[in-house]
Amino acid sequence: GGGAAPAASQAAGTAAASAAPTKPPRAAIKVAIGSAASLNYLSWDLAKALGYFEDENLDVSLSYSASGNDAATALLSGSVEFTGNSMDQSIKAQIAGKPTKMVVSFSKTPGAAIVVRNELKDTVKTLKDLKGKTVGATGQGTGTHVVLTYALNQAGLVQDKDYTFKPCGSGTMAATLDSKGADACINSDPYITQYVAANKGFILKDYRTVKDTTELIGGSYQFTGAVTTADFIAKSPDVVQRVVNALVKTNKYIQATPSKDIAAKLPKSVTGDDVDLYVKTLDAAKGYVSADGLIDPAGAQNVLKMNVEDCKVNPTLCGNVKPDDKVDVNNLFDNSFAQKAQSK
Amino acid sequence: MAPAISLRDVAKVYRPPRKRPYLAIEHVDLDIPAGRFVSVVGPSGCGKSTLLGLVSGLLPPTVGEVTLLGSRVTGVRTDVGFIFQRDALLPWRTVRENVELPLRFRGERDPARAKEWIVRVGLGPFIDNYPHELSGGMRKRAQLAQSLVRDPSVLLMDEPFSALDVQTRNLMENELLNLWGASGKTVLFITHDLEEAIALSDEIVVMTAGPGTIKARYPVALPRPRNVTEIRFAPEFVALYERAWADLRDEVARSYKRSLEAG
Amino acid sequence: MAPAISLRDVAKVYRPPRKRPYLAIEHVDLDIPAGRFVSVVGPSGCGKSTLLGLVSGLLPPTVGEVTLLGSRVTGVRTDVGFIFQRDALLPWRTVRENVELPLRFRGERDPARAKEWIVRVGLGPFIDNYPHELSGGMRKRAQLAQSLVRDPSVLLMDEPFSALDVQTRNLMENELLNLWGASGKTVLFITHDLEEAIALSDEIVVMTAGPGTIKARYPVALPRPRNVTEIRFAPEFVALYERAWADLRDEVARSYKRSLEAG
Amino acid sequence: MSTLDLTATTAVPLTRRTWFVRTIQLAVIAFFIGAWEVLGQAGILDKFYYSRPSLFVPRIGGWFAEGLGQGSIYRDIGITLLETILGFVIGTLLGVAIGYLFARNELLGKAFDPLLSMFNAIPRLVLAPVFILAFGIDLQSKVALGVTLVFFIVFFATFTAIRDVDQTLVDNVRVLGARRRDVTSQVLLPAAFSAIVASLRTSAGFAFAGAVVAEYIGSNAGLGRRIATAEAFFDSTGVFGGIVLIAALALLLDAGLQLAEGAFSRWKPRREH
Amino acid sequence: MSTLDLTATTAVPLTRRTWFVRTIQLAVIAFFIGAWEVLGQAGILDKFYYSRPSLFVPRIGGWFAEGLGQGSIYRDIGITLLETILGFVIGTLLGVAIGYLFARNELLGKAFDPLLSMFNAIPRLVLAPVFILAFGIDLQSKVALGVTLVFFIVFFATFTAIRDVDQTLVDNVRVLGARRRDVTSQVLLPAAFSAIVASLRTSAGFAFAGAVVAEYIGSNAGLGRRIATAEAFFDSTGVFGGIVLIAALALLLDAGLQLAEGAFSRWKPRREH
Numbered sequence A: 001g002g003g004a005a006p007a008a009s010q011a012a013g014t015a016a017a018s019a020a021p022t023k024p025p026r027a028a029i030k031v032a033i034g035s036a037a038s039l040n041y042l043s044w045d046l047a048k049a050l051g052y053f054e055d056e057n058l059d060v061s062l063s064y065s066a067s068g069n070d071a072a073t074a075l076l077s078g079s080v081e082f083t084g085n086s087m088d089q090s091i092k093a094q095i096a097g098k099p100t101k102m103v104v105s106f107s108k109t110p111g112a113a114i115v116v117r118n119e120l121k122d123t124v125k126t127l128k129d130l131k132g133k134t135v136g137a138t139g140q141g142t143g144t145h146v147v148l149t150y151a152l153n154q155a156g157l158v159q160d161k162d163y164t165f166k167p168c169g170s171g172t173m174a175a176t177l178d179s180k181g182a183d184a185c186i187n188s189d190p191y192i193t194q195y196v197a198a199n200k201g202f203i204l205k206d207y208r209t210v211k212d213t214t215e216l217i218g219g220s221y222q223f224t225g226a227v228t229t230a231d232f233i234a235k236s237p238d239v240v241q242r243v244v245n246a247l248v249k250t251n252k253y254i255q256a257t258p259s260k261d262i263a264a265k266l267p268k269s270v271t272g273d274d275v276d277l278y279v280k281t282l283d284a285a286k287g288y289v290s291a292d293g294l295i296d297p298a299g300a301q302n303v304l305k306m307n308v309e310d311c312k313v314n315p316t317l318c319g320n321v322k323p324d325d326k327v328d329v330n331n332l333f334d335n336s337f338a339q340k341a342q343s344k
Numbered sequence B, C: 001m002a003p004a005i006s007l008r009d010v011a012k013v014y015r016p017p018r019k020r021p022y023l024a025i026e027h028v029d030l031d032i033p034a035g036r037f038v039s040v041v042g043p044s045g046c047g048k049s050t051l052l053g054l055v056s057g058l059l060p061p062t063v064g065e066v067t068l069l070g071s072r073v074t075g076v077r078t079d080v081g082f083i084f085q086r087d088a089l090l091p092w093r094t095v096r097e098n099v100e101l102p103l104r105f106r107g108e109r110d111p112a113r114a115k116e117w118i119v120r121v122g123l124g125p126f127i128d129n130y131p132h133e134l135s136g137g138m139r140k141r142a143q144l145a146q147s148l149v150r151d152p153s154v155l156l157m158d159e160p161f162s163a164l165d166v167q168t169r170n171l172m173e174n175e176l177l178n179l180w181g182a183s184g185k186t187v188l189f190i191t192h193d194l195e196e197a198i199a200l201s202d203e204i205v206v207m208t209a210g211p212g213t214i215k216a217r218y219p220v221a222l223p224r225p226r227n228v229t230e231i232r233f234a235p236e237f238v239a240l241y242e243r244a245w246a247d248l249r250d251e252v253a254r255s256y257k258r259s260l261e262a263g
Numbered sequence D, E: 001m002s003t004l005d006l007t008a009t010t011a012v013p014l015t016r017r018t019w020f021v022r023t024i025q026l027a028v029i030a031f032f033i034g035a036w037e038v039l040g041q042a043g044i045l046d047k048f049y050y051s052r053p054s055l056f057v058p059r060i061g062g063w064f065a066e067g068l069g070q071g072s073i074y075r076d077i078g079i080t081l082l083e084t085i086l087g088f089v090i091g092t093l094l095g096v097a098i099g100y101l102f103a104r105n106e107l108l109g110k111a112f113d114p115l116l117s118m119f120n121a122i123p124r125l126v127l128a129p130v131f132i133l134a135f136g137i138d139l140q141s142k143v144a145l146g147v148t149l150v151f152f153i154v155f156f157a158t159f160t161a162i163r164d165v166d167q168t169l170v171d172n173v174r175v176l177g178a179r180r181r182d183v184t185s186q187v188l189l190p191a192a193f194s195a196i197v198a199s200l201r202t203s204a205g206f207a208f209a210g211a212v213v214a215e216y217i218g219s220n221a222g223l224g225r226r227i228a229t230a231e232a233f234f235d236s237t238g239v240f241g242g243i244v245l246i247a248a249l250a251l252l253l254d255a256g257l258q259l260a261e262g263a264f265s266r267w268k269p270r271r272e273h
């Protein structure tokens, strides 16, 4: 198969000679981020904006994909060295025989919320009330769909029997709800915050928060992070370490800094033109952004559990993931880099 | 009685983009009484086709007024039969379909009449051929059938027979004369063949080299019915021929000289 | 000396889709010595244009063999001048550009020669006109200039003058004769005008009605140089005219009868 | 002298015989699929991304074997076909009608020309929310997306072809008494027919692509949905299975178009060389 | 008798005067924008989805006012234009070349015809991973996507137009000594020119749409990225700001094409009625 190409070019020794002796050689890194403008991947943009990558003598270029899937493809095909992606992509990649590892955690909850159209404010108060309704996620088989199905199963509702599933898209969610194509949708930020701020809907369950997540799965949910291939780790552990250093530092910065100040650091292409709305979104995100970048093994186990559990209830969700597929949770991530970064 | 066709001080200017406007004909005054057979001769490029375009309403005059069958010509007239100088059959229709077309436009279905005309112009065995499967002369004859099948009372014919061999041409000329004689149609006929013009017409109009105007009009005093094959030995015929010939010679010489000067 | 053009038992069958194959010409045997001016006359649709198509290599013969200038014709021949019966000027090129085209194909640039030919056919003032801005006769003359500017040694001409008025036609005929007389070109000339055929040619080939074969060949014993305007009063001229006329009449009658039967 | 058998058929060259052409066409497709398989087997095309014919052909077979029922392949095909054909037909009718109108009415054509050019450049995908809002999440919005693709392709082709029709033909039938609708049906449309069919052949493909993409964005049935689900699981075999089905359906539609074109093109001269 | 002033210009009808046509065109666009604004103000078009000209026009102004620098509008426009034009030019060249080849070589054309029809129906969006795999995530994959859109539109148009060229014109120049390339450049391409330009006008729009969609799928700059970011924030003003910019750029490209067409169409007869 096409292994990851080592695009991380080692700069010539002459450059190192003129620089400080401790400065590591310059490396170029390409990153594909699994969603446009998602707060789940804020650390990448912010680290770049703050110059943390420069501090590590890294030349990082970010690009945004339409879906986690496209980003994962870019990673597996060697077009990029890193992604910002969710752990379920790593599970699927492992089953497909293409091991990838998460090296920094970005979010410890699914980072998504279920919103309901305002018209249903009086009838829909709990998940159970979604019985007979049309409910959607960003797409069939996506990470949000898994969470939605799991949550509704717990409430005793089974897809196609108790409720109708309909993809809501991410950008098309508002239109889908407003045109009554769906009654409720699960989606991530900034879509959720914007939609609620426009006074078009309300949040039924907020799996951006630790509280609702714990209620759902009994602990944290290791959702997104920085992911690279096992090959790249083996080939350039030093570069990986430097990337992780910058990201962990950024995670800490996020926790320590008021949203307004963070927004001021970011370029318009990240915040959009309405900075006030972005600050609101950021406030909501504070709750689920990992403070230290460390991957929570229990949270990873929960991701696995949810995907496997779901296959039993709703096999159409599984695709290539069969209930008896063996996935080794420990091969999904590598905490050693983040741990090392803590001391910096 | 009002003339069937009447042109009053008509001029036509073509305005090709990015070139100087070109005065094709000017000061054309012409009255053609109903039932008359008039031929127009003139040097190549003098404006004969332009004249027919004006009468049929396909071209708007730049100056002057054209009247046809009592009403002023302001748009395309469908009460005439027009035989174009260029190929004008629909390439995607067979001979039969092309000839039936004008009948269909009038809501008639008369396959027998269409067929009769096709046979009359000698295309019987080729009734199901497409235009590109015909020879040049056959295409012209199909066009003839197409125009005549509707039995229009005014015929505008732009060199209908020039692609035909002498004998076929004679056949067609006789057909035309029979048709005309029986019906009192008005015919405006363009030809390059002076003999044909004289043999067929009541009057011959000679045009000058471009800008075309009317140089001379010669009534043809030969008795009817005529047999086009024999008439050319009559003395009046020869006299007329020589006058028209001389007229034309002067015009062509003038026009050719102009070309040499331009060169 | 080998003949410039030679056809050996040639037949041509057209195979239109979904119709019966049509035998256009058959058993055509013809040798034309180099330098000879031969006219072909025949009823409309008898296969004259088909014959030229075969000689130029544009049409492959179904049976038989065509030889041109000593080599067998197997594809399009560029060593002939061909004047098509249909409009063949490039509509997106002016007269000048159209006439310069064959020179450009040979890598020559000779605007003076192109211009000279344009003036010679009387199109001097229209040198920058596009084909659709010309009259029918003018388009034909432009085609003439386009074919002759290259000075080909064999000329295949399909009714080149039928769209021209008598006088212009005479001018062009005389131009052609001058050109031919000075150069020893071989000319295969199709016309409907018997007078023209006799006045210009060394020999006249009469074809039968379709399927076309060669019905008769008449050498023209009139002295050269000829003046096409005066020659038609010579007694040999009249005699020849009458023979060809009778031949043609029989053929046309036969062909027309067939049409009536088919109808 | 040679004798000539007019009924002999040898004159139809081999390259024009239907069976020969079909064989060649099949050979090209077979070669393409074979190359795919071989390159796949050899590992040059990574199975993970490109799958292989020997993998997706059985998969397609499996889909059909599953039989009817909720989420069956028959239903998916039916839905995608319905969306495609509706989008194609509506887009074509609109394209031809407005193309015709604008070609005949010079001022109208010129007046709306820039606006149409601008609309044509708008990425339809970006307008997905607007489509959903205006047409709902179901069939209509998918058809609407297809229409916007088909329309422009057909419109520009029709407009230009009708504008360029030989004026002599139009003049002739007008003098022969053709009413406006006769000119349209007897001259303009037949003359523009080739160009319109060419645009239809392109736009049929785009109609399929449009329907599939719309399903991709939001739908719970159809081949696009099936492909999106497979893609979400890095299941390239499923993705290419779906793509191959779409391609096969498109081939059917295209064959229909070509038949229609062929039936109407019998009048055309055929080159002998 | 009347005197005739040949230099008088009154004979050019009003509807053909450039200034008049431009005014009408502007009026149509102005009317469209005005209607949008009015309907927006009146609340009939929900501002949340449709924005309003009075909102996005200042926004666009703001973008330009920001000046140069990382993520500036100038850079976004430059990148999108580059992708579009590369995709357009490559797709056009390929489409014309292969369309020409297949039209001239009947057997070749027939042999590959079904394969091309199948390819044309493949939804490009679905192949995004394959594009990324084959061309990487940068410029090339975006250009490649544009090429696949432009190619088919141009190909089918060129193929049909060249196939239908009047054989008499070809025969004439061949006898006049035209080599194969002369026939192509002097007869076939000019005769097919109108149809090709019509296909270019469609495909130019699709090239823009393709570039923007490709940026949508994965990129870090360009107007598509800007629109995607705006869309992620339900910022319809930003979305339409971007769309309007694209439409304006497309109008420029289209005007260029029309100019080229006009310059080459001077030979065409103009209707007098």
Ligand SMILES: Nc1ncnc2c1ncn2[C@@H]1O[C@H](COP(=O)(O)OP(=O)(O)OP(=O)(O)O)[C@@H](O)[C@H]1O
Binding pocket: B014, B015, B016, B022, B024, B042, B043, B044, B045, B046, B047, B048, B049, B050, B051, B085, B210, C126, C129, C132, C133, C134, C135, C136, C137, C138, C163, C165
């Ligand atoms: N569209 C046009 N633009 C410019 N000039 C034109 C146009 N149409 C015709 N002409 C010019 O008008 C003149 C008259 O043309 P017309 O076709 O009426 O001549 P004609 O007498 O029919 O000639 P012929 O006997 O050769 O057919 C010609 O000199 C021609 O060049």
Ligand SMILES: Nc1ncnc2c1ncn2[C@@H]1O[C@H](COP(=O)(O)OP(=O)(O)OP(=O)(O)O)[C@@H](O)[C@H]1O
Binding pocket: B126, B129, B132, B133, B134, B135, B136, B137, B138, B163, B165, C014, C015, C016, C022, C024, C042, C043, C044, C045, C046, C047, C048, C049, C050, C051, C085, C210
């Ligand atoms: N492509 C074709 N398919 C079928 N028949 C054809 C085709 N081309 C020509 N023919 C037939 O072949 C015969 C000869 O045609 P050709 O053009 O050679 O005649 P011609 O002698 O030049 O006639 P004209 O003097 O009228 O130009 C005609 O009867 C015509 O119908």
Ligand SMILES: [Mg+2]
Binding pocket: B048, B049, B050, B085, B158, C135, C136, C137
């Ligand atoms: Mg004329």
Ligand SMILES: [Mg+2]
Binding pocket: B135, B136, B137, C048, C049, C050, C085, C158
């Ligand atoms: Mg002929």
